[in-house]
Amino acid sequence: MDMSGEGQGEEKSLYGGAMCAFLPPDAKDVSLLRDIPDNQEVFSHACTDQSFIIEIVEFQQVPDQQAAKYHFEDIASSNEAVGPDNCQVECVEQIPLDQTGMHQCSTAWLLSGKQEVTKFNEGVEARNCVNIYLALFRLPQHGTDILITFNDPTQISPLSSSAQQQPGVGSDWTLDQFKAVLQTLRIVDEGLFA
Numbered sequence: 001m002d003m004s005g006e007g008q009g010e011e012k013s014l015y016g017g018a019m020c021a022f023l024p025p026d027a028k029d030v031s032l033l034r035d036i037p038d039n040q041e042v043f044s045h046a047c048t049d050q051s052f053i054i055e056i057v058e059f060q061q062v063p064d065q066q067a068a069k070y071h072f073e074d075i076a077s078s079n080e081a082v083g084p085d086n087c088q089v090e091c092v093e094q095i096p097l098d099q100t101g102m103h104q105c106s107t108a109w110l111l112s113g114k115q116e117v118t119k120f121n122e123g124v125e126a127r128n129c130v131n132i133y134l135a136l137f138r139l140p141q142h143g144t145d146i147l148i149t150f151n152d153p154t155q156i157s158p159l160s161s162s163a164q165q166q167p168g169v170g171s172d173w174t175l176d177q178f179k180a181v182l183q184t185l186r187i188v189d190e191g192l193f194a
Contacts, residue, residue, distance in 0.1 A: 009180065014041045014054060018192035022184040023052065024177050050173050052181060053149045056192070059140055068092050068111040068136045071147055075132070076115050086116040086127075095135065101186040105137040105146070110182075114154075129154045133175065135182050142193035148185065150178040 009022040012029075027043040030051070036042050041054040062070050069089055076087040095108035102108060111134045116127040133150040152173070 009177070011184070012043075015056075015192055018189040019054075019185065019187050021054070021181050021186070023181060024173055027052065045173055048172055049151075049153045051149075051151045052173075052178070053147070053151070054185075055147045055149070057145050057147060059138065059143045059145050064107045064109070064138060065092070065094075067138065067145065068109040068134055071136060071145065072111050072113055072132065072134050075134070075149065079115055087113070088115075089113040095182065100137070100182060101184055102137045102146075104141075104187055104190065105139050106141075107138050108182075109136045109138075110134070111136070133178055135178075137185075139193070142190070144193050146185075148178075148182060150175075150181075 009024045009027075011020055012023045012027070013020050023043055024045075026046040028046050030036060030042040030044050039056045042051060043053075044051045057071070060067055060070055069092060072089060073087070090112045092109060092111045095110050097103070097105065097108060100108055111132075113132050113134070115130050115132055131152040131154055133152070135148040137146040137148075139146065150173070152175075
């Protein structure tokens with residue numbers, strides 16, 4: 001897997017400084033707009049409906065090569081995107097650890113897939129087609145899985161609240177920028193998992 005990415009961006013402190021990563025310069029911290037669970041850091045694109053979500057979750061007792069799919073399906077269930085027409089895994093690859101800053105993890109995986117989801121319970125007719133790239137860093141010694149999700153909508157329903165967004169300046173985030181986030185994500189203080 002080629003993890004080379006566009007390195008531009010700015011370093012963001014995550015989880016009160018216990019982690020950090022370089023995010024694109026137009027990444028807006030969603031916690032400034034609404035409540036976000038303590039186990040998540042959520043950043044949205046300033047002009048599009050794209051987002052990055054960094055999430056600390058309980059380590060799942062499933063084989064490493066199946067764990068990314070497990071979490072993808074869990075996200076699909078939360079998004080009410082279940083069923084073969086609404087949720088598809090396209091590819092799962094192992095990420096070489098020497099291409100990440102996460103030297104504490106045992107394995108790392110990258111999944112790409114698609115989901116049809118609605119925002120804010122807007123109903124089936126307002127479903128948006130979203131490419132989902134999910135990276136999984138496994139830390140069994142801390143009983144933790146770390147997920148980094150890049151949500152990249154490809155088709156917005158005219159009935160979705162996302163269709164009301166005003167276009168702005170700036171360009172869409174790319175898969176290379178997501179890979180750059182994965183390369184630069186670091187744990188600064190392992191006390192985060194205590």
